[in-house]
Each structure stands twice: as structure tokens, then as C-alpha cells.
Amino acid sequence: MYELFDNEGKKIEHHDLQDKSHWCKDGEKIEEAFIRLFGKQLNLAINPAKEHDPYAPDLINTATGKLGDLKLQSTPFFRARKLFGIDPTYAVVFNDKDKSRYQEKYPDITIYYWVNWIAVRYKTEWSEINAQPLNGVWKSAFREFNKYLSTRPLHSYQQRVDDTKGNAKGSYVCDIRDGVFEKLI
Numbered sequence: 469m470y471e472l473f474d475n476e477g478k479k480i481e482h483h484d485l486q487d488k489s490h491w492c493k494d495g496e497k498i499e500e501a502f503i504r505l506f507g508k509q510l511n512l513a514i515n516p517a518k519e520h521d522p523y524a525p526d527l528i529n530t531a532t533g534k535l536g537d538l539k540l541q542s543t544p545f546f547r548a549r550k551l552f553g554i555d556p557t558y559a560v561v562f563n564d565k566d567k568s569r570y571q572e573k574y575p576d577i578t579i580y581y582w583v584n585w586i587a588v589r590y591k592t593e594w595s596e597i598n599a600q601p602l603n604g605v606w607k608s609a610f611r612e613f614n615k616y617l618s619t620r621p622l623h624s625y626q627q628r629v630d631d632t633k634g635n636a637k638g639s640y641v642c643d644i645r646d647g648v649f650e651k652l653i
Contacts, residue, residue: 469592469593470590470591470592471590471591471592472543472587472589472590472591473587473588473589473591474586474587474588474589475585475588475601477589480586480587498538498540498582499514499518499526499527499538500514502538502540502580502582503527506582506605506652506653509653510580510605510652510653511529511530511531511532512527512528512529512530512536512580513527513528513530514526514527514528515527515528515535515536516528525537525574525577526538527580529578534576534577534578535574535576535577535578536577536578536579536580536607537566537570537574537577537578537579537580538580538582539560539562539579539580539581539582540582540584541560541561541581541582541583541584541585542584542585542586542587543585543586543587544556544557544559544585544587544588544590544599544602545559545560545561545623545641546590546597546599547590547597548641549597551621551623551641552621552623552641554641554643555599555643556597556599557585557599557600557602558602558643558644558645559641559642559643559644560581560583560641560642560643560644561623561639561640561641561642562579562613562617562639562640562642563638563639564622564638564639564640567614567617567640570610570614571614574610575610575611575614576609576610576611577610578607578608578609578610579607579608579609579610579613580605580606580607581605581606581607581608581644581649582604582605583602583603583604583605583606583644584602584603585599585600585601585602585603587599588600588601602644604651604652604653605651605652605653606644606649606650606651606652607649607650607652608648608649608650612648613648616642616646616648617640617642620640620641620642621640621641622638622639622640622641623638623639623640623641624638
């Protein structure tokens with residue numbers, strides 16, 4: 469088992485990470501917060517299709533009409549350095565299920581990463597891993613991002629091997645500093 473701590477050293481309590489229904493409901497709140505904080509500056513609004521389809525892309529660009537999907541990353545992939553040689557401060561993930569869905573349904577979508585590390589320390593009985601605080605918004609056009617994903621390692625989630633809740637079985641591990649990402653904020 470492990471524990472997570474914030475920048476002030478306080479232990480973080482988090483909901484079961486495999487409970488997709490909880491995260492989907494929470495996602496609605498996250499999208500609203502993102503739009504409230506950055507929508508005007510980035511010309512983004514919540515996609516009206518979300519009203520009748522919870523799996524529709526999250527965002528729409530109010531200037532261009534182009535769809536976008538929001539990826540909130542609030543916990544670093546602490547083992548990214550050990551497993552893939554990526555500093556956990558800059559490691560973000562992208563679900564393999566989303567890659568397939570976007571290829572089929574939304575090849576022109578823009579991916580928005582909102583990185584806001586709440587947890588910056590990971591502690592087990594045997595080790596401790598730290599990440600630096602990071603907060604910002606990056607974007608990537610999916611067509612270019614999809615090519616980039618073919619160069620990235622795919623991390624399989626051990627706890628999801630027999631998952632029946634609709635969770636992705638694995639995620640591509642990316643470095644937010646790579647050129648495929650454009651920092652917006």
C-alpha cells in the first residue's frame with residue numbers, strides 16, 4: 469500500500485481510483501471548474517452535446533467550433549522514472565481506450581491537459597518518491613498526438629486486468645515537455 473502527500477506534507481485521502489462511475493460524475497464538476505477558470509481566456513466552453521451524451525467530447529472552441537477533450541492530471545505518475553525514465557513531475561498519461569475512440573470518432577479533436585499536482589510525494593514502506601509542484605494547461609492536436617503516442621510506452625494497469633467497469637487497461641506515458649504539447653497557461 470502507499471500514501472500520498474501534498475506540498476505541505478499533509479496526507480491525501482482519495483476515492484477508489486478504479487471506480488469509473490465516481491470519476492465520470494466528478495469529471496462533470498472538473499469540466500465546469502476548468503471552464504470557469506480558463507474558458508474565456510482559451511475560447512472554450514462545455515460541449516452542448518454533453519447534456520444528452522456523457523461520453524461526448526468535453527469541450528468546444530467558441531471561436532472555431534472545434535471539439536476538445538479535457539484530461540485532468542492531479543497525481544503524478546510517481547513510478548514513471550523507474551519504469552520509463554521520465555521525471556514524474558512531467559509524466560502525464562493517455563488511456564489506450566481514448567486513443568481508439570478518437571481515431572474512430574474524433575480524429576480532429578484537440579486534447580487539453582490540465583496539470584495541477586495535488587500530490588507531490590508518494591510513500592511506501594520501502595521507498596519515497598517526490599515530484600515538483602506543477603500547474604498549467606497544455607494542448608495537442610490529436611492527429612499529431614496520435615503519431616507521438618506510437619513512440620510512447622504503454623503502461624498496463626495490474627489492478628485492471630480483470631476489470632469489468634469500463635476502465636482502460638493501460639495508458640501511454642508521455643512527457644508534457646515534449647514538442648507535441650503546446651503550453652497555454
